[in-house]
Amino acid sequence: MSGFKELVLASHNAGKLKELQAMLGDAVRVRSIGEFSQVEPEETGLSFVENAILKARNAARISGLPALADDSGLAVDFLGGAPGIYSARYADGQGDAANNAKLLDALKDVPDAQRGAQFVCALALVRHADDPLPILCEGLWHGSILHEARGEHGFGYDPLFWVPDSECSSAEMPSEQKNRLSHRARAMALLKQRLGLA
Ligand SMILES: O=P(O)(O)OP(=O)(O)OP(=O)(O)OC[C@H]1O[C@@H](n2cnc3c(O)ncnc32)[C@H](O)[C@@H]1O
Numbered sequence: 001m002s003g004f005k006e007l008v009l010a011s012h013n014a015g016k017l018k019e020l021q022a023m024l025g026d027a028v029r030v031r032s033i034g035e036f037s038q039v040e041p042e043e044t045g046l047s048f049v050e051n052a053i054l055k056a057r058n059a060a061r062i063s064g065l066p067a068l069a070d071d072s073g074l075a076v077d078f079l080g081g082a083p084g085i086y087s088a089r090y091a092d093g094q095g096d097a098a099n100n101a102k103l104l105d106a107l108k109d110v111p112d113a114q115r116g117a118q119f120v121c122a123l124a125l126v127r128h129a130d131d132p133l134p135i136l137c138e139g140l141w142h143g144s145i146l147h148e149a150r151g152e153h154g155f156g157y158d159p160l161f162w163v164p165d166s167e168c169s170s171a172e173m174p175s176e177q178k179n180r181l182s183h184r185a186r187a188m189a190l191l192k193q194r195l196g197l198a
C-alpha cells in the first residue's frame with residue numbers, strides 16, 4: 001500500500017483475515033497480529049470506529065508496524081441496531097453458532113418486512129501506535145435476516161444474512177463474490193482510493 005512496505009492486520013478472526021488479505025492482494029506485505037500476540041485488546045469503544053482505532057493502535061504498539069484494524073458487526077433494524085458493536089459478544093462469547101441461535105430466537109415471530117439489517121465495517125489504519133491522524137473508512141451492506149441458516153461459506157452471521165440483489169445468503173456466495181459486495185469490500189475500496197491504489 002502506498003508508503004507501506006509492510007502492514008500488520010490487527011484481527012484475531014480467521015474469516016476476516018482471509019477476506020482482508022484477499023482484498024489487499026499484492027499491494028503490501030501483510031503480517032498477522034497472531035505472529036506478535038494472542039492477547040485480544042478489550043473493545044471498550046462505543047462505536048465501530050473507536051474500536052477499530054483502539055485495535056489498530058494496540059497492534060502497532062505490539063508489532064512496531066503500521067496497522068490496519070477492522071471493527072464490524074450486524075445491525076438489525078427490529079433490534080434497534082443490536083447486536084451492533086457487540087456482535088462478537090452477543091451470546092456472551094460462546095461463538096458464532098450461539099450468536100446465530102440467539103439472533104434467530106430474538107426474531108422468532110418477526111415478519112419478513114421487519115427483518116431488515118445491515119452489516120457494518122469500520123477500517124482504521126495507523127502509521128504508528130500514536131498516529132494522531134488515523135485513516136478511517138466505513139462500509140455498509142444492506143440485507144435482511146433469514147428464518148434459518150443457509151450456506152457454508154464465510155463466517156459469523158453470514159448464514160443468516162440474505163442479500164436481496166443476489167438472491168442468496170452471504171454464506172451461499174463464493175468468497176470472490178462476497179469480497180466484491182460486502183461491507184468490508186466497500187470500506188476497503190474507499191481505503192484503497194484514499195491511499196491512491198484504486
Ligand atoms: O476484533 P477482531 O480480532 O478483528 O475479531 P472479532 O471477530 O472479535 O471481530 P469484531 O470485534 O469486529 O466483531 C465482529 C462481529 O461481527 C460479525 N461479522 C463481521 N463481519 C462479518 C461478516 O462479513 N460476515 C459475518 N459476520 C460478520 C463477526 O462474526 C463478529 O461476531
Ligand SMILES: [Mg+2]
Binds near residue numbers: 043088
Ligand atoms: Mg473483536
